[in-house]
Amino acid sequence: MNNLLVMKFGGTSMGSAERIRTAARIAAEQHAQRPVVCVVSAMSKVTDLLLDCMRRAEGGYEANLEADIVTLRQRHLQAMEELLPEPDREPVRAEIERLISDFERIARGILMLGVRPPRSLDEAVATGERLSALLMAAYLRTQGIASRDVNAAEVVVTDAVFGAASPLMEQTAQKAEQVLRPMLEAKTLPVVTGFNGATTDGRPTTLGRGGSDFSASILAAALNAQELWIWTDVDGIMSADPRVVTGARVLDEVTYAEAAELAYNGAKVLHPRTLAPLVERKIPVWSKNSFALDKPGTKIVPEIHDKLGPRAVTSMAKVALVSLESESAQLSGTRLMARAVGALGRCNAEVLALTCSSYRQSFCFLIRQDELDMVVEHLEEDLNIELAHGYVRPIEVDLNVGLLAVVGEGMRGTPGLAGRIFTAISRDNINIIAIAQGSSELTIAVVVRRDGLETAVRAVHRECGMSVED
Numbered sequence: 128m129n130n131l132l133v134m135k136f137g138g139t140s141m142g143s144a145e146r147i148r149t150a151a152r153i154a155a156e157q158h159a160q161r162p163v164v165c166v167v168s169a170m171s172k173v174t175d176l177l178l179d180c181m182r183r184a185e186g187g188y189e190a191n192l193e194a195d196i197v198t199l200r201q202r203h204l205q206a207m208e209e210l211l212p213e214p215d216r217e218p219v220r221a222e223i224e225r226l227i228s229d230f231e232r233i234a235r236g237i238l239m240l241g242v243r244p245p246r247s248l249d250e251a252v253a254t255g256e257r258l259s260a261l262l263m264a265a266y267l268r269t270q271g272i273a274s275r276d277v278n279a280a281e282v283v284v285t286d287a288v289f290g291a292a293s294p295l296m297e298q299t300a301q302k303a304e305q306v307l308r309p310m311l312e313a314k315t316l317p318v319v320t321g322f323n324g325a326t327t328d329g330r331p332t333t334l335g336r337g338g339s340d341f342s343a344s345i346l347a348a349a350l351n352a353q354e355l356w357i358w359t360d361v362d363g364i365m366s367a368d369p370r371v372v373t374g375a376r377v378l379d380e381v382t383y384a385e386a387a388e389l390a391y392n393g394a395k396v397l398h399p400r401t402l403a404p405l406v407e408r409k410i411p412v413w414s415k416n417s418f419a420l421d422k423p424g425t426k427i428v429p430e431i432h433d434k435l436g437p438r439a440v441t442s443m444a445k446v447a448l449v450s451l452e453s454e455s456a457q458l459s460g461t462r463l464m465a466r467a468v469g470a471l472g473r474c475n476a477e478v479l480a481l482t483c484s485s486y487r488q489s490f491c492f493l494i495r496q497d498e499l500d501m502v503v504e505h506l507e508e509d510l511n512i513e514l515a516h517g518y519v520r521p522i523e524v525d526l527n528v529g530l531l532a533v534v535g536e537g538m539r540g541t542p543g544l545a546g547r548i549f550t551a552i553s554r555d556n557i558n559i560i561a562i563a564q565g566s567s568e569l570t571i572a573v574v575v576r577r578d579g580l581e582t583a584v585r586a587v588h589r590e591c592g593m594s595v596e597d
């Protein structure tokens with residue numbers, strides 16, 4: 128059964144009864160020709176709502192929590208009524224009520240204790256995907272297709288890093304064979320929840336925000352699928368975020384490496400970890416628009432022979448630049464860097480860019496804003512004596528920055544490209560704060576002032592001739 132197709136539908140592609148109908152039609156069409164596994168996100172904005180509920184619960188805001196739960200229930204009951212004829216509704220309604228009351232139980236526990244333990248958070252936040260999978264499978268059955276919703280906690284086995292878990296591929300493959308393969312053999316279409324999993328001893332986990340793409344690639348690899356199709360709300364992977372650059376162009380083909388660099392540098396269209404499970408088996412991925420079925424989309428492949436220069440420019444706004452500088456000859460810049468990198472390693476923070484100056488014995492690195500507190504805590508702990516004695520200047524944090532990255536396999540060895548990028552940015556009077564180029568030469572990353580970030584993206588896009596009209 129190596130003609131298996133795994134399809135993932137994102138939040139907007141599952142956002143209403145009408146969108147679920149379209150998603151089901153796409154799935155049914157393929158299911159008529161070959162085995163299909165669907166992976167679904169929560170309906171758009173539902174994950175935000177669930178997280179919001181739990182934040183409010185922790186803060187003791189009972190009334191807001193109740194209002195959020197009413198919204199959650201109404202949205203799913205309404206979609207259910209629009210999707211299913213009267214006689215099919217009762218068991219689905221009961222299951223919606225059960226899932227929401229399980230969620231409410233956890234939220235009320237948080238309210239009572241005033242804390243949000245990561246484990247309960249992961250169990251509760253997957254409720255969005257449980258609800259959308261339930262609706263999609265129930266609707267498919269009304270269309271005469273044998274279908275079952277599957278909680279990925281029964282299939283995707285992960286480590287115990289709650290909120291950002293990593294899959295244990297061997298165990299996941301075994302579970303996928305036990306749980307999903309028999310359904311496929313019986314011509315049943317499984318609709319699996321994206322985003323979640325469970326540890327080997329059954330504790331619920333999630334893979335990080337936007338993680339349903341990753342869930343789909345984990346299952347595609349685990350089942351050795353022929354292809355993975357990721358359905359979203361744009362025509363594919365584009366030369367820039369179309370919300371930032373109006374003339375952004377859809378790329379016909381990109382390599383795994385290009386797509387991964389784009390995702391890691393902020394292109395939300397793909398979760399950064401999506402491609403890793405697919406590399407070994409070279410499973411091709413399509414990024415497609417569920418709102419424009421006639422558009423071909425973007426094919427993500429192991430390699431492309433024509434190296435096409437810079438392909439796309441991305442940006443990331445919620446970042447922080449942390450600077451460290453030695454104040455004493457007792458502590459060389461190199462030693463300070465080693466200590467800081469040790470602290471970053473201990474808290475497993477992701478360093479997006481790093482630059483240093485040997486003369487001033489200083490260096491700075493860029494991280495995601497949501498990792499800032501954790502990073503500063505670890506740095507202060509590790510450099511506690513040096514900071515207390517003034518051997519190191521106080522840690523500086525700049526939040527008024529953004530990251531821009533230009534990506535393309537063909538950039539390797541293109542002379543003058545970096546100069547053109549910097550000139551284009553400076554022409555618009557935007558200050559460049561730091562520059563980093565990975566050893567792969569696939570990406571040039573530039574840190575600029577936050578208020579100039581979008582302008583810089585447009586300037587680089589234009590300079591590199593990436594627009595539709597170029």
Ligand code: ADP
Pocket residue numbers: 136137138139140168337358359360361363364365366367368369370389393394395396397439441
């Ligand atoms: P889904 O809910 O389907 O997972 P996302 O909202 O996570 O969808 O990702 C799709 C969004 O990614 C698009 O609406 C688009 O604004 C944004 N995006 C950012 N960079 C790019 C890019 N280079 N190409 C295409 N879309 C991009």
Ligand code: ASP
Pocket residue numbers: 137138168169174175255321322335336337338339340
């Ligand atoms: N629903 C989850 C989120 O909003 C996962 C996903 O959509 O990919 O982060």
Ligand code: MG
Pocket residue numbers: 137337340395396397398
């Ligand atoms: Mg997404």
